[in-house]
Amino acid sequence: MAAIQLDLLKVSEWGIFSDTKKPLIIAGPCSAESEQQLFETARALKSNGVNVLRAGIWKPRTRPNCFEGVGADGLGWMRRVQRELGMKTSTEVANVKHVYEALKAGVDLLWIGARTTANPFAMQEIADALKGTDIPVLVKNPVNPDVELWIGALERLNMAGLKKIGVIHRGFSTYTKAKYRNIPQWQIPIEIKRRHKDILMICDPSHISGKREYIQEVSQQAMDLGFDGLIVESHICPEIALSDAAQQVTPSSLSEILSHLVIRNVETEDVEYKENIDELRARIDELDNELLQILSDRMKVSAEIGKYKKQNNITILQPGRWDKILEKVFQKGKQNGLSEEFLEKVFKAIHQASIDRQTEIMNE
Numbered sequence: 001m002a003a004i005q006l007d008l009l010k011v012s013e014w015g016i017f018s019d020t021k022k023p024l025i026i027a028g029p030c031s032a033e034s035e036q037q038l039f040e041t042a043r044a045l046k047s048n049g050v051n052v053l054r055a056g057i058w059k060p061r062t063r064p065n066c067f068e069g070v071g072a073d074g075l076g077w078m079r080r081v082q083r084e085l086g087m088k089t090s091t092e093v094a095n096v097k098h099v100y101e102a103l104k105a106g107v108d109l110l111w112i113g114a115r116t117t118a119n120p121f122a123m124q125e126i127a128d129a130l131k132g133t134d135i136p137v138l139v140k141n142p143v144n145p146d147v148e149l150w151i152g153a154l155e156r157l158n159m160a161g162l163k164k165i166g167v168i169h170r171g172f173s174t175y176t177k178a179k180y181r182n183i184p185q186w187q188i189p190i191e192i193k194r195r196h197k198d199i200l201m202i203c204d205p206s207h208i209s210g211k212r213e214y215i216q217e218v219s220q221q222a223m224d225l226g227f228d229g230l231i232v233e234s235h236i237c238p239e240i241a242l243s244d245a246a247q248q249v250t251p252s253s254l255s256e257i258l259s260h261l262v263i264r265n266v267e268t269e270d271v272e273y274k275e276n277i278d279e280l281r282a283r284i285d286e287l288d289n290e291l292l293q294i295l296s297d298r299m300k301v302s303a304e305i306g307k308y309k310k311q312n313n314i315t316i317l318q319p320g321r322w323d324k325i326l327e328k329v330f331q332k333g334k335q336n337g338l339s340e341e342f343l344e345k346v347f348k349a350i351h352q353a354s355i356d357r358q359t360e361i362m363n364e
């Protein structure tokens with residue numbers, strides 16, 4: 001299907017962030033647990049310059065019998081935060097009932113959780129329920145690394161007339177034990193940015209990290225990749241949090257993390273920088289041309305091999321040969337400072353394309 005260009009309103013016109021200088025910050029507890037916990041956290045965040053509070057009211061938990069949020073009671077506490085602290089508030093909605101209750105309670109911004117984004121039926125129902133409103137909505141990536149599903153959710157909201165739409169990158173579920181709770185796979189949000197240059201991009205370092213000690217590095221990486229802001233889980237007393245205790249930070253640790261962030265520019269007018277970068281990019285362009293020529297030559301040889309295999313009734317896949325290639329590539333790569341992880345991705349893609357070409361030949 002052809003890409004739909006989203007009709008978006010700039011974040012400066014959302015009426016949410018008083019200052020749209022990067023990084024935009026949304027912070028607050030994973031869950032609203034009590035009026036006191038929510039209010040004290042909000043007050044501490046506010047005194048550290050945070051103006052948009054986040055809090056989960058309905059918590060989609062993986063297993064039953066976990067704390068599943070305080071429900072509609074928490075919406076009243078959010079109202080108090082708006083009234084007494086002058087902060088904006090945000091929460092997650094996962095179904096039509098949540099949408100109506102959050103709208104009725106005057107929540108300022110909604111976000112869609114990863115499990116909901118992954119479900120087009122739920123997304124369509126939510127989009128229909130939001131029709132006629134102009135509330136800002138941030139869409140978390142689906143749990144699986146599927147760019148189309150993520151964009152599909154944005155398109156459903158946009159087609160319902162919402163223009164204050166952005167994304168939250170919270171990483172992707174994994175079966176394997178990895179450093180981070182949800183692996184970032186940065187190429188997925190990078191692809192979103194490539195297709196929708198003006199979309200607001202927020203990173204959720206808390207859910208990517210799973211542990212508070214990694215929040216700084218993930219936040220910095222997000223800034224270096226041009227994200228507009230961060231949504232961070234912050235709790236007045238993380239140790240006793242009812243959900244996600246290991247990844248929440250106190251409001252003062254959050255300030256500390258933010259104060260260490262280096263915010264870089266996308267471009268500069270500096271003439272010398274521009275000249276030098278142009279020269280280096282010309283070299284990259286030349287190398288890319290060589291790379292393309294080499295890939296094309298390799299594919300031609302693979303096609304010849306395919307024809308020869310067909311004549312001799314030989315299988316396309318040759319596991320022994322493929323294993324030797326990988327082994328040699330890893331060894332040479334090591335001497336040239338290229339990681340196995342990187343080379344494995346590149347050569348697996350090349351091998352697959354080579355097999356696809358030979359399959360076409362076999363079927364001719």
Ligand SMILES: C=C(O[C@@H]1C=C(C(=O)O)C=C[C@H]1O)C(=O)O
Nearest residue numbers: 302305316317318321322351354
């Ligand atoms: C090209 C061949 O066919 C397949 C593709 C390979 C490749 O692209 O390097 C290697 C082994 C085979 O699985 C071959 O048999 O050499």
